[in-house]
Amino acid sequence: MEMRSPLVVIISLFLMVALAGCAAEKKKEEFNLFWPLPPDPPRIRYVKSFTDSKDVLPPRGFFRKAISFLFGEEEKPRLIRPYGIYIGGPGKIFVTDTDLQVVHLFDFTSQNYRQFFRIPGGRLRSPVGVVADNENNVYVTDSELGRVFQYNSEGAFIKVWETRFTRPTGIAIDLKRKVFYVIDTAEHHAFVFNLKGEKLFDFGKRGDAEGEFNFPTHVAVNPENGDVYISDSMNFRIEQFSSDGKFIKQIGSSGSRIGSFSKLKGLSVDSRGIVYAVDGLFDTVQMFNEKGEFLLNFGKAGNHEGEFWLPAGIAVFQDLIYVADSYNQRVEIFQLIDFSNPDGASQ
Numbered sequence: 001m002e003m004r005s006p007l008v009v010i011i012s013l014f015l016m017v018a019l020a021g022c023a024a025e026k027k028k029e030e031f032n033l034f035w036p037l038p039p040d041p042p043r044i045r046y047v048k049s050f051t052d053s054k055d056v057l058p059p060r061g062f063f064r065k066a067i068s069f070l071f072g073e074e075e076k077p078r079l080i081r082p083y084g085i086y087i088g089g090p091g092k093i094f095v096t097d098t099d100l101q102v103v104h105l106f107d108f109t110s111q112n113y114r115q116f117f118r119i120p121g122g123r124l125r126s127p128v129g130v131v132a133d134n135e136n137n138v139y140v141t142d143s144e145l146g147r148v149f150q151y152n153s154e155g156a157f158i159k160v161w162e163t164r165f166t167r168p169t170g171i172a173i174d175l176k177r178k179v180f181y182v183i184d185t186a187e188h189h190a191f192v193f194n195l196k197g198e199k200l201f202d203f204g205k206r207g208d209a210e211g212e213f214n215f216p217t218h219v220a221v222n223p224e225n226g227d228v229y230i231s232d233s234m235n236f237r238i239e240q241f242s243s244d245g246k247f248i249k250q251i252g253s254s255g256s257r258i259g260s261f262s263k264l265k266g267l268s269v270d271s272r273g274i275v276y277a278v279d280g281l282f283d284t285v286q287m288f289n290e291k292g293e294f295l296l297n298f299g300k301a302g303n304h305e306g307e308f309w310l311p312a313g314i315a316v317f318q319d320l321i322y323v324a325d326s327y328n329q330r331v332e333i334f335q336l337i338d339f340s341n342p343d344g345a346s347q
Contacts (some may be wrong), residue, residue: 033306034337035298044298046306047320047333052078053113056106077115079104082324082331084170084266087317088132095324095331096127096140096313103130103140105155106331116140116155124149129171129218131180133195141168141182148182148197161197170218170231170267177226177243181219188213190230192245203245208235211247218313220267220275229267229275236261238277240292251275251292258286259294266313266324270336276314276321283308285323303328 033046081099091108126144136153167186188206214234226243236254263281273290283301309327
């Protein structure tokens with residue numbers, strides 16, 4: 001049998017790696033998905049989804065590809081059960097992961113990936129909500145530990161808030177007015193804090209009257225006027241409050257049709273006052289105008305592009321909509337492409 005020299009073997013392996021790399025780097029098929037369906041004008045466009053750190057890190061060089069080919073691919077951190085989402089700037093996406101017990105940071109601008117999870121004496125157990133302030137401090141609610149934890153931009157633990165909660169879930173930050181809103185689901189209550197984590201006031205109690213809650217979960221703030229929107233989940237409605245906790249109105253009600261709610265989850269509000277609400281049972285995102293009137297919905301049950309399986313959190317930033325597609329283990333991104341007249345959207 002002819003024996004090949006080590007140099008020939010190495011060159012042959014590198015050629016195999018190069019060919020494999022070329023095959024793997026074929027251009028992905030583009031999907032042109034729009035909502036609503038024709039003949040209505042398109043308002044929402046599917047952009048893409050991401051699942052793990054490979055989606056954000058820079059492309060590997062030839063040498064690293066060769067090493068991976070020879071010794072096997074290193075397992076990359078990936079989304080297991082994405083839940084809450086916060087956008088900390090262009091391409092900077094924080095995602096809580098209740099199964100992996102971490103907060104993922106996918107920074108597409110700097111092509112960087114990081115995790116937040118360490119606390120004194122251990123790690124996060126059930127991270128649910130996440131926000132960041134203008135100083136790049138990151139705040140995480142842990143529903144099992146009953147606390148809010150603060151980290152710096154590098155993922156290092158800074159402190160834990162003094163306030164103890166029963167089951168803190170949703171958290172929102174009003175950067176203009178420099179306050180936090182934290183939802184305690186088990187206490188049917190909303191709490192308001194300053195940027196030092198000091199409690200300012202609270203509002204709400206259990207019930208189904210105006211301003212009352214039945215297991216509230218998520219919270220969002222209108223970045224323009226400071227109005228606060230809370231997912232009153234077991235009352236199957238969104239409640240809108242002023243920045244000082246005064247009830248304004250109810251959006252939606254219990255029902256089995258689009259425009260109503262069955263399993264109300266994440267909320268977001270954009271600068272136009274459009275409210276985005278995730279329904280985990282309908283597997284869709286519903287949109288409402290400032291008056292609380294239904295505009296349209298996008299997405300349906302499934303695991304293909306633009307489909308959901310028990311979606312949870314949602315965030316809107318600069319006309320991009322990010323949805324935590326929990327049981328499909330991904331975040332899907334959509335674009336708002338035409339809402340100059342939101343009241344004229346398809347009903």
